[in-house]
Amino acid sequence: MVKDKTKLYDKLLNYALPIILGIMILGVIIIEPSFVSIKNFTNILSQASTRAILAMGVAGLIVLQGTDLSAGRILGLSAIVSASLLQDINYAARMYPNLEQLPLIVPFLIAIGIGVFFTLINGFGVAKLKLHAFIITLGTQLIAYGAALIYIDRPPLGAQPIAGLDERYTNLVKGAFKIGNIEIPYLIIYAAIIAVIMYFVWNKTKLGKNMFAIGGNPEAAAVSGVNLTKNIMYVYLIAGILYGIAGFLEAARIGSATSITGQNYELDAIAACVVGGVSFSGGVGTIPGVLIGSIILQFINYGLNFIQVNPYLQIIVKGLIIIVAVSIDVRKYIEKK
């Protein structure tokens, strides 16, 4: 009997996240039955997409016992640069009035390049200079923000939102497949593809195994022959690619980019990771967990708004959910020890 009880408790712990999400969904439906619609469902998933892509990048760094404060500003800079290279050629206030229409792949690759540039600096700081990730990413956060301001505020137009985006670009990001009456936004597909790739990297590759080994116990990993520097740099490289992609998508999703774009996104991403069971102690975390974490946070935003909870109260609820989810996570971690 006692054994059964502990078993039940273990199960509850292990499936706490889906349970929390399920209870929240039911709660919202009870208060507002009209919440039940396909459109609400796809809205939440597509809104969570860019955030989930960013969070999957940050998650690897948290598994390495690190964190990333620069993710949001890096995303912002890639978004600004992508948008500036993809303004409609007929739009009056273009940043580059003489720029010809570029193939979409060019700004896409530049966005990724920007992401990788900054995360490699972060990786170098952590792996070689032995800085704590908190410090080096705090530095690059400011550098990326300053760079974004310099890029956006210059003649002839001065600082102004980069808008009037090329339709090819907005369609690529905001478009949707239609199956009967159901629209499935491309964004969900992009996030799903990236999630599958990341799942593969984390679980089926040597890099993935090394990442968890380093995150769990760096000394032990080094002793058993894992090359710390190389593996850490690779994890940061992947994060940079994801930030670049997320920035490229985010500018078109919003419809414009400014110096504010990406502000505090890193905190949402970190929250999604910890809510999704990625442990700050390192060495623990899963891609499905990060996805559920991102969806839970987006669901809080969407669902609470839908049932018209006071906006200030929504922020408090978000804070409470993070605390509750992480306390459960810590419990799990203690049991394993």
Add this chain to the structure above:
Amino acid sequence: MKKLITVLVVVAMLTTMLGGCSSKPATSSEDLEIGVLIYKYDDTYISTVRQALEAEADGHANATLLMNDSQNDQSKQNDQIDILIEKNVDALIVNIVDIGAAKTVIDKAKAADIPVVFFNREPDAEVIKTYDKARFVGTKPEEAGIIQGEMMAEVWNEGKYDRNNDEVMQYVMLKGDADNPEAIARTEYSVKTLNEKGVKTEELGLQVANWDNDKANQAMEAWMAKDGDKIEFVIANNDGMASGAISALQNAGYNKGDADKYIPVFGVDATDEAKNLIEKGEMTGTVKQDGEGMAKAVFALALNAANKKEFIEGTDYKYDESDIAVRIPYQAYK
């Protein structure tokens, strides 16, 4: 247990999906819902407009406002608009975060055939005109600067404040935001008006202080340390920054009631704090944005639109030369 939970979640998700096929009950005409998106709840001026708007709606039993705080994040605002559209509101009132995203907002509303009233932060008129059910209520951005310039010229001509007697006004400027049209216009037109009134000016410093009291205070401290004996006027894009500057001036021994040690400070908004400072003789002037007037106009236009009438039908409001914008006048306050 595992199965039970999985089943529970799947059921919840399926109900969410399948239920979508059932059509929504149509709202009756007496029961209007208007979605309101505020760029940032805790902005001083906007929160007075918001409260006036809510008071206005309380007077109309048949109209409910669905309030949203976009927390200065356009991506959040877009998400909230998706939710309101999904809730099938009758009209949208949008205080946009990033004016560059107006096209995206309008495209969303247009696709759902929901009328939109933008207010305060002004999108490009050409963008608004792409949708026949979109309007703007706001001030003329340059007007606050012009009124500020006129007040300053008057004070300057009293002749007391030319500290180095070179007949040139040495001033410092506290700008709200790098890329906000109100900030740009206020900064430009306050000085331009002074010059047009025959006052020569020289800028000793300009700082983008994000409309923020504390940032303005830091900038002013630095300026006082560097040019404390040269600064003759302080111009701020809003009262929050003006009050930050005043506390820095007071640290340096100015603006404490002694008429000989006084540097005129001008702001915009006529917040309660600024009115109080002016009364105590520590601040010189501000420009009043009529928040209640703005809220009344916004609500009247949105209510008409929600009732499927022309926006200004049956009201005293008139469009300006753009044919899509209603302007609420500013007033000097000193």
